[in-house]
Amino acid sequence: xxxxxxxxxxxxxxxxxxxxxxxxxxxxxxxxxxxxxxxxxxxxxxxxxxxxxxxxxxxxxxxxxxxxxxxxxxxxxxxxxxxxxxxxxxxxxxxxxxxxxxxxxxxxxxxxxxxxxxxxxxxxxxxxxxxxxxxxxxxxxxxxxxxxxxxxxxxxxxxxxxxxxxxxxxxxxxxxxxxxxxxxxxxxxxxxxxxxxxxxxxxxxxxxxxxxxxxxxxxxxxxxxxxxxxxxxxxxxxxxxxxxxxxxxxxxxxxxxxxxxxxxxxxxxxxxxxxxxxxxxxxxxxxxxxxxxxxxxxxxxxxxxxxxxxxxxxxxxxxxxxxxxxxxxxxxxxxxxxxxxxxxxxxxxxxxxxxxxxxxxxxxxxxxxxxxxxxxxxxxxxxxxxxxxxxxxxxxxxxxxxxxxxxxxxxxxxxxxxxxxxxxxxxxxxxxxxxxxxxxxxxxxxxxxxxxxxxxxxxxxxxxxxxxxxxxxxxxxxxxx
Amino acid sequence: xxxxxxxxxxxxxxxxxxxxxxxxxxxxxxxxxxxxxxxxxxxxxxxxxxxxxxxxxxxxxxxxxxxxxxxxxxxxxxxxxxxxxxxxxxxxxxxxxxxxxxxxxxxxxxxxxxxxxxxxxxxxxxxxxxxxxxxxxxxxxxxxxxxxxxxxxxxxxxxxxxxxxxxxxxxxxxxxxxxxxxxxxxxxxxxxxxxxxxxxxxxxxxxxxxxxxxxxxxxxxxxxxxxxxxxxxxxxxxxxxxxxxxxxxxx
Numbered sequence: 161x162x163x164x165x166x167x168x169x170x171x172x173x174x175x176x177x178x179x180x181x182x183x184x185x186x187x188x189x190x191x192x193x194x195x196x197x198x199x200x201x202x203x204x205x206x207x208x209x210x211x212x213x214x215x216x217x218x219x220x221x222x223x224x225x226x227x228x229x230x231x232x233x234x235x236x237x238x239x240x241x242x243x244x245x246x247x248x249x250x251x252x253x254x255x256x257x258x259x260x261x262x263x264x265x266x267x268x269x270x271x272x273x274x275x276x277x278x279x280x281x282x283x284x285x286x287x288x289x290x291x292x293x294x295x296x297x298x299x300x301x302x303x304x305x306x307x308x309x310x311x312x313x314x315x316x317x318x319x320x321x322x323x324x325x326x327x328x329x330x331x332x333x334x335x336x337x338x339x340x341x342x343x344x345x346x347x348x349x350x351x352x353x354x355x356x357x358x359x360x361x362x363x364x365x366x367x368x369x370x371x372x373x374x375x376x377x378x379x380x381x382x383x384x385x386x387x388x389x390x391x392x393x394x395x396x397x398x399x400x401x402x403x404x405x406x407x408x409x410x411x412x413x414x415x416x417x418x419x420x421x422x423x424x425x426x427x428x429x430x431x432x433x434x435x436x437x438x439x440x441x442x443x444x445x446x447x448x449x450x451x452x453x454x455x456x457x458x459x460x461x462x463x464x465x466x467x468x469x470x471x472x473x474x475x476x477x478x479x480x481x482x483x484x485x486x487x488x489x490x491x492x493x494x495x496x497x498x499x500x501x502x503x504x505x506x507x508x509x510x511x512x513x514x515x516x517x518x519x520x521x522x523x524x525x526x527x528x529x530x531x532x533x534x535x536x537x538x539x540x541x542x543x544x545x546x547x548x549x550x551x552x553x554x555x556x557x558x559x560x561x562x563x564x565x566x567x568x569x570x571x572x573x574x575x576x577x578x579x580x581x582x583x584x585x586x587x588x589x590x591x592x593x594x595x596x597x598x599x600x601x602x603x604x605x606x607x608x609x610x611x612x613x614x615x616x617x618x619x620x621x622x623x624x625x626x627x628x629x630x631x632x633x634x635x636x637x638x639x640x641x
Numbered sequence: 642x643x644x645x646x647x648x649x650x651x652x653x654x655x656x657x658x659x660x661x662x663x664x665x666x667x668x669x670x671x672x673x674x675x676x677x678x679x680x681x682x683x684x685x686x687x688x689x690x691x692x693x694x695x696x697x698x699x700x701x702x703x704x705x706x707x708x709x710x711x712x713x714x715x716x717x718x719x720x721x722x723x724x725x726x727x728x729x730x731x732x733x734x735x736x737x738x739x740x741x742x743x744x745x746x747x748x749x750x751x752x753x754x755x756x757x758x759x760x761x762x763x764x765x766x767x768x769x770x771x772x773x774x775x776x777x778x779x780x781x782x783x784x785x786x787x788x789x790x791x792x793x794x795x796x797x798x799x800x801x802x803x804x805x806x807x808x809x810x811x812x813x814x815x816x817x818x819x820x821x822x823x824x825x826x827x828x829x830x831x832x833x834x835x836x837x838x839x840x841x842x843x844x845x846x847x848x849x850x851x852x853x854x855x856x857x858x859x860x861x862x863x864x865x866x867x868x869x870x871x872x873x874x875x876x877x878x879x880x881x882x883x884x885x886x887x888x889x890x891x892x
Contacts, residue, residue, distance in 0.1 A: 554732075584732040588692065593729045595713035596689050596722075597743040597799065598750070607742055611733030611782075 189246035195219065198346055201246050205315050205349070208322055218335040218345030225339045231502040232531040232563055233471050235444065243409055245347045245380070303364075310355040311366055314382050317353035324355055328386055332415035332452045332479070340411040340446040340473075344380045348413065351381035356391040356422075365621055367396040383414040387422040389455065394425040396624050408433075410469075412447045420455030420482065425463070427620050428476075429628050432468035439498030439527075442470025449476035453485035453511070461488040462505065463619045465628040467635045470499060475533065477506035480514035480542075487516040490616040492628075494635045495528030495560070504534035504565075509545035509575070518549040521613050524560035525635075531563040538575040545572065551581040554612050556605070584612075606633055642667050642838055643807055648699035650687045657683045659863035661699070665807065668835040672849055672874060673842045675860035676882045681842045682726060684860075685811040689723040690716050703807060718750035720806030724796040724813050731783035736795070739783045740765065740802050747803060768801040772828045790821035797828040804832075809840045814848040826851030846874040859885050 189200050198219055202212040227238070304311050310321055317325050335345045352368045368383070387393050395416075410432060418424050426449075435442025445468070451460035462476040478487025489505035507516035522530040530553065538545045553562030566579050586608055594604035609632065610617070620628055643665040650658045657680045665671055673681055687694050688701055690713035701708045708716050731739065745755040756764075769778060772794040784792050793813050800808050810829070814822055829839065829852050841852060849857070849871060857874045859867040859882070866889050867873065877885075 552732075582732065584730075587729070589729050590731055592691055592713060593725065593731070594739075596717050596725075597739070597803070598714050598717040598746040599742050600712070600714045600746075603742070603746070607738070608731060608734055611731075611735070611738065614733070 188244050191244050192241040193219075193243070193245060193347065197245055201347060201349060204246065205318070207315075207318055210322075210326060211318055214330070214335075215346050218342050219347075221336050222339065222342035222346055225336075225342055227339050231473050232529065232533075232565075233473060233500040233502050235471055235500075238409060238444070240343075246349050304362075307360050307363070308357040309360060309362055310353065312353055314348070314351040314353050314384065317384070321353070321355070324386070325353065325384065328415070328417060329382075329384055330415075332417060332450045333413050333448050338448060341413050341448040344382060344411050344413045344448070348380045348382035351383045351412070352385075353383070354385045354393065354395065356387040356393050358388045359390045360388075361392040362394065365394050365396055365624075367398070379408070379410045379412070381412045383412070383416075385414070385416040385424065385426070387416075387418050387424050389419045390421045391419075392423045394621055395427070396621065397426070397428045398431070398627075408443045410443050410445045410447070412449075414447070414449040414476075416451040416460060418451065418453050418455060418458035418460050418482075418485075421457045422455060423459040423461075424451065425461045425621075426451070426476070427624055428462075428464040428466075429624060429631060430464065430466045430468050430472075431631055433470075434468050434495075434499045435470040435497060437497050439470070442499070443468065445469035445472045445474060447472075447474040449474065450479065450506075451477065451487070452479045453482050453487060453514070455485075456482040456511070457484045458482045459486040459488075461486075461490070461619070463490040463616065464492070464503075465613075465616070465620070465631065466491070466493040466501060466503060467631055469501070472499075472501040472503050474503045475505055477508070478516060479508045479510065480516060480545075481510045482514075483511040484513045484515075485511050486514070488619075489516075489518045489520070489534075490619045491520045492523070492613045492616045492632070493521070493530055493532075494523045494525070494632065495530045496525040496635060497528060498526070499528040500531075501529070502531040502533055504532045506535040507537070507547060509536075509538040509542040509547070512541070512543040513545070514542055515546045516548075518547070518551070519615055520549075520551045521616055522551075522553045522562055523556070523609060523612065524553065524562050525556045527559045529561045529563070531565065533565040533567075535567040535569070536577055536579075537568075538570040538572050538577070540571045542572050543574050545575045545577075547575075547577045549577075549579045551579070552612065553581075553583045554609070555583070555585045642704060643840075644700075644702045645688075646700050646702075648684075648687070648696070648701060650683065650694050650696045650699075652683070652694055654695075656697070657863055658687065661864055663840075663858070663865060665838045665840065667806075667838055668833075669856065670833065670839045670841065670852060670854045672852075672854040672857045672871075673840060673860055673865075674844065674846070674857060674874065674877060676886075677844075679860045680863045681860055682811055685723050685809045685840075685842060688716075688809065689713060689721060714746070715750075717805075718747050722800050722803060722805035722808040724793075724800060724808065724810040726811040726813075726815065728784050728792045728796055730785045730787075732785050734783050735780050736783055737761075737765065737779045740799065743799070743803060764802065768798055771801055771831060772798045773824050774798060789816045790818060793817055793821065793825055794828075797825050801828060801832055805837065807838050807840070808832075809842065811842050812844065813841075814843055814845065822848065823851060846878040849874045861885060861889055 189197055198215050202215060333341050335342055354366055356362055385395060416424050416426060432443035432445055453460050460478050466472055476489060480487050487507050493501045493503050495501045504520060505518055518534055520532045522532055524530040532551045536547045551564050555562055562583055564581055568577055570577060586605060591601045591604055617625055645661055645663045648658050648661040649656060675681055688708060696709055703719055703721060706719060741761055774794060784795060813825055854871055857869055857871060858865045867885060
């Protein structure tokens with residue numbers, strides 16, 4: 161094997177660096193799924209009756225549904241009865257300050273590089289942390305409260321802001337939307353809730369950190385984010401999981417709603433455990449994320465950096481219902497080893513003069529498969545809709561794959577839809593060229609990948625961009641030599 | 642500056658360089674000519690450290706340092722530059738970023754600080770003028786969407802930016818129209834100093850109308866079989882390579 165080949169090999173065989181397990185006492189529901197389990201979850205969380213009814217309705221719908229098969233991913237059938245649907249770190253009921261959080265858990269956050277205290281002080285990021293299924297602590301509540309912003313765990317929201325939750329939950333991603341959304345609706349255990357009132361620009365980044373810790377458990381978080389007229393919010397979401405042999409299921413639902421003149425920026429850095437070099441273990445990440453640009457002049461922007469998960473099935477979408485509304489999707493998806501990603505977006509143009517922009521960058525390494533799948537749909541009434549899509553793929557080595565499936569449906573003649581796509585490869589020749597100019601292979605790869613992703617990275621909020629770039633380099637870098 | 646002694650190298654078990662000898666001193670321009678398949682490009686590749694070649698014998702010293710034992714980037718850092726016959730495209734990496742990374746790696750290897758942004762831009766503007774490169778070049782990706790002539794000019798531009806001790810131009814003239822050829826040659830001529838040296842690999846003598854070599858060598862079957870001054874190139878142009886082959890085979 162040539163040296164360049166060796167380097168490509170090394171780069172593509174580095175290990176997952178977030179694979180530690182935290183030994184915190186956990187409280188579990190028994191394995192499996194039934195009406196009783198749903199009642200158990202609901203009562204554990206002391207939910208109102210309507211919430212339980214909603215869950216049970218979702219469960220009934222889910223039972224009637226079939227697992228989707230259309231994605232370009234392959235995995236053994238999931239046994240939904242072999243999953244723990246509720247696992248919560250055992251702790252005192254109400255936490256008044258961070259001092260009361262389990263020290264083991266705090267250590268976990270430190271290992272992840274997020275000391276909550278640091279975050280609080282330095283970056284002014286308000287943070288909600290979800291471990292397994294339960295939201296552990298939401299920081300900065302008070303500062304936000306003064307502005308009338310509600311940012312709390314979903315469980316708290318269901319208890320304390322029941323009317324708001326009831327009004328909006330399931331309005332963007334209905335119960336019956338798809339198989340995994342229905343499952344989530346039935347069993348979701350926690351997540352984050354945020355409401356920005358009229359005219360309020362949220363002064364800080366809102367952030368949620370998700371971590372699956374317990375073995376054999378699934379994580380089904382539910383996030384609901386509403387920005388009222390003229391409001392603004394920037395929301396960050398990070399994810400990790402420990403290294404385990406078995407596959408863990410993650411089926412989240414995120415619903416976001418932007419009213420008239422409201423703007424939401426939603427950024428994700430996803431680093432769930434991708435499985436080992438031989439494709440063993442890893443998280444199945446089946447997520448439904450959708451934003452509704454409900455009001456006129458509203459704007460929703462998704463930015464994602466996806467480096468983790470054994471399988472990713474995820475299409476953060478925008479329904480551009482309001483006139484002059486804008487939807488954006490910026491994505492970097494890196495797959496390595498045996499990872500499979502089928503990700504992209506849907507832009508549904510309904511409002512007049514609605515605009516959307518899609519920039520997708522897929523990087524495939526090792527034996528992985530990376531698929532972009534996107535839909536641009538222009539409804540009859542959407543006069544002067546505009547879309548621009550750019551899908552680029554970068555391949556390293558010759559055992560990986562990149563696929564692009566763009567779907568375009570246009571029912572209005574005034575629409576302008578553009579799609580551009582490129583595929584390129586980091587070949588031995590490119591590496592040699594860089595070396596001949598004094599740049600070693602590892603640096604050359606980092607330079608090429610960073611250049612390739614720049615347009616997307618530039619869209620991340622500053623603190624997050626640093627983390628994302630580090631993560632990207634970790635996914636590429638490896639035990640060279 | 643460069644001393645190549647009895648260099649034997651091949652690929653996939655087939656010997657291509659069969660005892661190659663050459664000495665290049667500072668301030669000299671050497672042209673290497675010869676028919677296809679005689680090992681001219683192999684020479685450039687072996688000297689710059691491209692993977693896949695087996696070196697069975699010989700040495701290549703650059704200022705007394707054995708090149709053949711170094712990684713390609715280390716050879717580059719010592720001042721060896723190869724202008725590629727087929728420059729590759731690097732999507733997503735701008736020419737400015739690429740050149741900056743390259744300059745800084747070379748500086749780092751010498752224990753120097755990275756180049757400052759104003760200094761870099763000044764240098765780049767100056768050298769871009771030298772090869773008549775368009776302004777938008779700075780932000781375009783390395784060689785992506787470049788014409789053949791632009792790619793070759795970019796090689797010369799990189800050479801000008803890095804200011805190497807020894808430059809090997811591997812058929813830089815192939816596929817160039819007369820204007821591009823003039824620009825490339827002009828670039829090389831302006832870079833000639835008493836401290837650096839050039840090896841120009843070419844098929845045709847037309848490039849040598851513009852870059853006047855101190856020595857012309859004819860390569861055949863993995864070796865230099867005839868050396869002379871620039872008049873040798875003219876003789877080859879007129880008579881072709883057959884008489885050389887006959888001469889060699891008669892021995």
